[in-house]
Amino acid sequence: MRSPARGGRPSAAVVGAAAVVAAVLAALLAWSLWPSGAPVPSDFGERPRAQEPTAEPSFGVHDNGPNGAENASGPIPEPTALRVPRISLEVQVQDIGVRDDGTVEVPDSAGQAGWYRYGPAPGAPAGSAVLIGHVDDRTGELGAFAKLYGVRKGDDVTVAREGAPPVRYEATAREVVDKDRLPDEVFRRHGRPVLTLVTCAPPYDRQRGGYQRNLLVYAVPARDRGY
Template sequence: MGSSPRGGRRSAAAAAAAAALAVLPVWALWPSGAPAPSGFGDRPRAHERAAGASAGSDAAPGNASGPAAEPTALRVPRVALDAAVQGVGVEDDGTVEVPGDAGRAGWYRHGPAPGGSAGSAVLVGHVDDRTGALGAFAKLYAVRKGDDVLVARKHAPPVRYRVTAREVVGRDSLPAEVFRRHGQPVLTLVTCAPPYDRARGGYQRNLVVYATPAGPRP
């Protein structure tokens, strides 16, 4: 991930996280003139109910007895994305931590967890590493509307989501909804997007993929 959202350890972390982005050291895989991936669908809103959600189904995942379980792995089978997930917090400079291993995803543990009953569960990841090799989240460039997203959880059943939207935003324009703690649940995946401009600090955009809770497989 070329840039990461700001956040905090206080109750207002979600609002602070969406306020700005801070550039982390990254290495460009794409030429500076390469186009960003295209967007599709509409960003899920807090008041919207996930399509197909119904009482008693995993289309509205949650854990009524306590906090949702910690995520351990992320899979998007159609694009062969398969990454271990680790919890990440906030650096001293206010930026969200991103795993040093570009093959791993980081769950923003100060926000909702995947499988929670409300809010946006955020996973961040690098698009490439210092060697020029692809990071796990580079495969988000190939996702399509309707793709399954599976999240394994510690001491809990996995939860299933379905990709509904993708957008490319300026690195200083991450939507506030990305870090919301209320409203209908959504899984939000964030990585970097071209153009890459070394003189301006790296990647200039973020790719954001949204996936909403899906019912059991037919």
């Protein structure tokens, strides 16, 4: 899998959220083989809004406390792994961008997740950090993000990072949306920080290009929830 040089900004990555959304959907749907009769996970919670704060966020963006938040003036370490203990989800994370044709790069393996590096990183003081994963692979084997179908409100979510303490989140919401209606908030760079996990959801329709929906799981910094 080819990755653009770090720091590069292909034009498709900065045109706007709509182009990124289309690229994400196209990449995920290319791997879609799960049976069309697979159950659709139920929604819970409310999608985190930007809610631009008027004061410093409560989880402390200017300290390096137990949640791993970084000083806003310094670089944010790259994520290396994602862990959700209750559902036995533990997956390595690699950085992904966009190809020259405007489609998003995705992990070669369904057992890995990709961090969209042109957006915020987990632990950033603002915006939505996006991790993308497959629900299955071309052989029909389930991917790592298939386990997101079992996530519950309040689940502990931890992102390990290169050369820095892990950052902790708490799952607060999950929703299933049509593939052509991925919320713009998913790729926002402003507002209160959130971790957004993206994978595919039934129904699967081969004639229409694969899965027709996407599963989105949202998690907020743990200290925002009283830790």
